[in-house]
Amino acid sequence: QDQNNVIQLNATKAGMEGLDVASINAIINETSKGSKFYEHKAKQRKEIERKIEEMKKKIGTYPEATVRLSEAEMTKYGEQLEISRNYSRFIVHIDMDAFYASVEMRDDPSLRDKPMAVGSNSMLSTSNYIARRFGVRAAMPGFIARKLCPQLIIVPCNFDKYKAVSRQVQNILKIYDPDFSSISLDEAYLDITNYVETSGKSPEEIVQEMRAKIFEETQLTASAGIASNGFLAKICGDICKPNNQHYLPKTKEDEAKFVKPLPIRKVNGIGGVTEQLLLGLDIHTCEDIWNKRGIINLAFRPITAQWLIRVSKGYQESWYGHDDDSGRKSISCERTLERGTTDVNYMLKIMEKLSEEVASELKSREMRCKSVAIKTKTVDFVLKTRSTSVTNFTSNGSEIFNAAKGLLLGYLQEE
């Protein structure tokens, strides 16, 4: 019914359960129609549809025996997973509820009973739970949000404030796991196994205490999930939000029962495109992934297929993110210029500033770079990157700018 709407609201976020997505999509698309952004989305959509058809066609060419063999291979992979499965850790995913919005509501009580969001007319970072009932969410432009909710109050970002609160929260987290891994200002993974052992308290008690301390210190609520791995912990926290926690017992049976009915979109790493591809194979839940493992193994590359199998079993360890810069691979900054900017000298001026910013970030971390890349976006939202290696490692702003300038001029030269 909603299929002909080019732009689709992602309503998988906490607080958006049971929304009339079709009506919301109608408003979003009505507002967007005729814009370059809409045209771009339409193109993307077509491309995904093409991909789905291509994939289905490919699958159809495989003989039955091939599918059976492929399934047997994945079955074996699944069995090996079960053998190596590790139930020894207590992993916690903790996430501040509607973080930026909650900070603003805390500091201005008049906002507390009103739909509000943090960001600008062009882009929102977060919305409070009242606004979510209107379909207003993060990553939505403010002007679209106002169509969905005319009473919406939009508060500008106070980034430094959120950073300070984040530091307060992290100081609490490190009591429980000094090596916790922060994903962003409002989200972190902890391994509390050692703390469970040394304190003699239960994981649930510990997380209660952690959240209480956060509230005491910041007047803000957090939600948390506790499970045998980060993948499950994150979903546990997500489904019980806000101001709540969920513990998933560490048994094969409990985890299977939890993971099987999950819609694929709840999986970290499955976004809009992969969701469409999987739906094209009639895969809606994590259980479907396992049941269709033979086809998945034929439709995707081995790395992706195996990842999906691990997901379907609820056994996915890794998350990336860091509390220091040890694993960092790139540093960048970017700026969107006013629509229709054509003045090359102006672009170069901006690029020089960006180069200096990157250089100063590098210096402050005592790092140097070997590769310089630029990213461009045209008025019709076409993104391109151009990159080059520099001869010597550098953290010098003008050296970086020189490389970037060459790339930009080269790009503008292309026809």
Place this chain on the structure above:
DNA sequence: GGCCGTTAA
């Protein structure tokens, strides 16, 4: 090594 697409917050 260079570029694209996907994802996430």
Place this chain on the structure above:
DNA sequence: TAGTTTAACGGCC
């Protein structure tokens, strides 16, 4: 009228 920013990863050539 208007649609961000930063970072990582896999696929492909």
